[in-house]
Structure formats: C-alpha cells, structure tokens
Amino acid sequence: MGQKPMSLKDRFKALKNLPRFFVMVWKTNPRIAFLNLMLRLLRSALPISTLYIGKLIINAVVHPRPVGNLHFIFVVVAIGFALAIISDLLNRANGLLDSMLGDLFSNKSSIDLMAHAGTLDLDQFENADFYDKLEKARRQTVNRTQLMSQVFSQIQDIITMASLAAGLIIFNPWLILLLLFAVIPAFLGESHFNERSYSLSNSFTPERRELDYLRYTGASDETAKEIKIFGLSGFFIDRFKYLSDKFYLANLKLSFKRASWGSFFSAIGTIGYYLAYVYIIIKTVDKTIDVGQMTFYSGAFAQLKGLLEGVLNRFSGMADSSLYLQDFFDFFDLKPLIHANEITRPFPNPIKEGFVFDNVGFKYQNSDKWALRNLSFHLRAGEKLALVGENGAGKTTMVKLLSRLYDPTEGRILLDGYDLREYDPAELRKKTGVIFQDFVKFQLTASNNIAVGQIEEKENRPKIEDSALQSLANTVIDKLPQGYDQMIGRRFANGVDLSGGEWQKIALGRAYMRDAQLLILDEPTAALDARAEHDVFLRFAELTKGKTAVLISHRFSTVRMADRILVIENGKMQEIGSHEELLAQNGRYAELFSLQAEGYK
Secondary structure: OOOOOOOHHHHHHHOOHHHHHHHHHHHHOHHHHHHHHHHHHHHHOHHHHHHHHHHHHHHHHHOOOOOOHHHHHHHHHHHHHHHHHHHHHHHHHHHHHHHHHHHHHHHHHHHHHHHHHOOOOHHHHOOHHHHHHHHHHHHHHHHOHHHHHHHHHHHHHHHHHHHHHHHHHHHOOHHHHHHHHHHHHHHHHHHHHHHHHHHHHHHOHHHHHHHHHHHHHOOOOOOHHHHHHOOOHHHHHHHHHHHHHHHHHHHHHHHHHHHHHHHHHHHHHHHHHHHHHHHHHHHHHOOOOOHHHHHHHHHHHHHHHHHHHHHHHHHHHHHHHHHHHHHHHHHHOOOOOOOOOOOOEOOOOOOOOEEEEEEEEEEOOOOOOEEEEEEEEEEEOOOEEEEEOOOOOOHHHHHHHHOOOOOOOEEEEEEOOEEHHHEOHHHHHHOEEEEOOOOOOOOOEHHHHHHHHHHHHOOOHHHHHHHHHHHOOHHHHOOOOOHHHOEEOOOOOOOEOOOHHHHHHHHHHHHOOOOOOEEEEEOOOOOOOHHHHHHHHHHHHHHOOOOEEEEEOOOHHHHOOOOEEEEEEOOEEEEEEOHHHHHHHOOHHHHHHHHHHHHOO
C-alpha cells in the first residue's frame, strides 16, 4: 500500500498544473477573476503605507514641531484611519469575490467532470483504477477552490514583501539573510510533511472508497433487510473500524512528527526575529536611527517575516494542491476508445439487412477468459430474436456489443453491411432502446423516471403517458398520490417506494419513449409474475412490428414468442432457430425447455 515519497523537485514540477488550472478558473467568470486580482494588487501597497504613517505619527509625537504639529498629527492619523477602512473593505471584497468565484468554479468543474464521465467507455467504469481516479477527481471539484485564493494571495504578498524588503535592504542587507535563516528551515519542514500527507492520503484511496461503501451499506434502506436477516451489522462495523483505525493511526503518527518538528523550527524562527529586533534597538539607542525609524524597521521586519512564512507555507500548500490537481487532470486526460470517427456513416432509416456478428469475440479488461468467442449469426431487420443461456453465458455482453457499449476484441459487427465502428455511437444509441436487468431506480418523479428513455422529451407529457400505457406503468402511476408528479424512492421527502415489479413497469416505459429501430429487453421483467411478464411481451411484440428486437428471458413461455432463438453457452453459440426447430433438434434448448416444463408439473 506504501507509496514512494515525492521529492522537492517533483513538487516543483507539480506547479506546472497551475496555468491549466487558472485557465479553467478564468473561464469560469473572467470579470470576477480580473476584479479580484486588481483589488489584491491595491491591497499589496497598504502594509508599507500603514507602517510609514505610523513612523510619521511617532516622530511627530516624540519630536514635536514648533508650529502646526497637532494639525499634522491629526491629518496623518486621518490618513491612517482611511487606509485601515480601505484595507478592511478591500479584504471583505476579496473574500466575497473568492467565495463567488470558488462556488462557480466548484459547480462548473463538477459539471465538466460529469460531462467528461459521460464520454468514457463502459469498460472504463468497470475498472478499479478508473474508480480511484474518478474518486480523486471528485474531491478536487470542491477542495481545490482554495488554491485560487492561495495564488491570488501569493501575488499580493510577494508585491508587499518587495516593498518592505527594499526598506530593510537600505537600512542593513544582513537583516534579509537573518530573515531567511529564521524562515527557511520551517518551510522545508512543512514541505516535507505536506508531501508525506499527500502520499498517505493517496495511498489510502482504495480504503477510503471502501469506507464510503461500508458507511452507506451498513445504514441504507436498500440493504436493511439483508443486514437484519443475516445479522451483518457487526461485520460491517468491524470492517469499518479496522480500516478507519488503520488510517487514523497512520495519520496520527504523521501528525505527531509534524507537530514536534514544527515546534522546533518555530523556535528557530523566533530566535532569528529577536536577534533582528535587538539589533534595531541597539541602532536606536546609539542614535543611528530615530524612534520612528525603529518602529518602521521592526514593524517591517516582523511583517516581512510573517509574509515570508506565509508565502513559503502557501507555496508548500500550492505545491500540495498542485499534486492533487494532477489527479484532477489525470481524469480529464482519460480518452474513450469508442468514439465517432471524423467521417461517420448515417444510421440507416429504416434498417434493411440487419446486424451480422462476424466471428465476434470479447474479453473484459484484466481478464484472460473470453466472455464471447467465435460468435457468428445474422439478426435480420424486423426480426424478434430471443437469447437463451444460463447466467454468465454472455447474453448481456452480447447486447452491450450490439448497442456499442463495447467494441469486439476480435471479429466485427456489421449493420447493413458496414462495420458498426463506421457509425456515430451516439446516433446508434439514440436509435436503440435498451432496458437492462439491473436498470437504475432513479430517485426522480414518475414522469422523469420514464422520460429518461429520451430525456429531451421530459416536458412532453402525452408521450410520457403513452409510453406508460404501453409498458403498463400507468397501472402503477395511477395509484400514486401525485400521479406522474410523484417522487419515487425514499431518499427525498414525500417519496414513495415501489415494489420490484412496479419499478420494472416504470423502467419498461423508458424503452417506449424512443423512436428506436432496435429494441432490447435484457430480463427487465424478472420481478413480474409469469402472467404479467407474458402480457408485457405480448404488448412488446405488437409494438415492435417492423422493428428489430432482442429479448432475454429465462421463461420459455415468453422466449417461444420470438421468431428465432439463439442459445449461448460459455460464451459460444450452441444453436439458433425457431422454437419448433430447436425442439426438433433435441439439443441444449430442448433440454432446458424440458427441465423448466418439469418444474411446472
């Protein structure tokens, strides 16, 4: 689980992410970003101006002039008062602008992350390394907004430091070296521990994902039944405690070392400051400088020390944030393998010849086992094809290839004689209506739950109601207190939960929202009783006349309604033909059919 610590050189290299980050910040809202920067430039001139005003006031009090001294003091005090008010207003204005820009950036980067995730391939989402990158990127949409304020503050403080350092160099250049001696060790210490903190946090990413999963699974309406029935609460608690304690102890050890070394380096900084302070006092006592100058120089040194510590620590924080930014950009640099070519073939309307699987094979990532192999058959235009096979035979993988959620590892799939890769995948999916066995139970209104089948039609109530009628979802929705406007699911207030069969009717409605030429039902009626499933498929058969359709079901009373049946076993095609033809062959299909028929006797 350990990770090699990153060197100071690596941390400097991480700063290369800042320009790309600030392009994103600037694009979020150029006006707010520009105004924020300008106000900070104004603030950078205030500290030395305030110190100089203090010098004038002290000298005017200690060395009064014969005439008009009181008037001069009041004028200078009024200027100092005005500077204090302006400083406070500018500080609050910057805080407001930081907050506004930070919120806007967080929202925009979250939207960009969701949009980019929507372009990636399905098999990327099925990879653990991908989920680590996604989890890291998600955290950056919120946690990195402070980086914007850090860099703006850095620019402001460096300009202020330049003005203060100029005054000290004129007085005595050696004070600058003493200042560096006071501050640099603490900076190196903070840099080291920031790097260790990053490495620790990064190495625990898989464990943090597991902690989130355990936290949710251990207290969720979706898992409550199994947790209680099987007495799993203690198991999940023990696992959560083990992982959380493991991270806590590792973090505690690092925090203890950080606090110990931090105290030591802080003491060095304090010694350096008081050495400079003593030197300035000696110069005042021997009349080399006056009391006003002593106040100015000691104040300048103290502020410069504080600013330099802040700049160096902030630099360390910025380098730390830049390391995390790399995680953010790593996710955005992921590219989908399935994408539209520069020149794409228009989707046929209507489909004339159908789909041809030409020696298709497919392997999942990081797997040596073929999910499908040597698969060759012709799905004719307008044909109803049923897929039959045991769980894990490759049926769902096949329909994912058909809708181009995956590309074949070997072989090819043709549509009307052309490779599926020649078509725009987005257009292909628009013309394909798919309801998977593990469909999503969206915590949305009943209307929107159906409209997700073609979300651009979410305001088209007549079409939504017609789709509900076709899928029998209307029999569920008509019983809801608020009908189509009823929130479904228990996650939000006033939500109403549904049974498995009711959810499936809602999900089926999504398939009918699309003007699809290819309809695929991947066991979406598993929670329905045999009669209800039979009614659904009868209606499905009527509504898909003239369209190509694929259905997967374990009930042979439903399967026999298809024009042809394809039997898959261990990823390979065993048989294909009509119900009568396959029974006559007395092969695998006939065996499975007889076994199921026995169960009903």
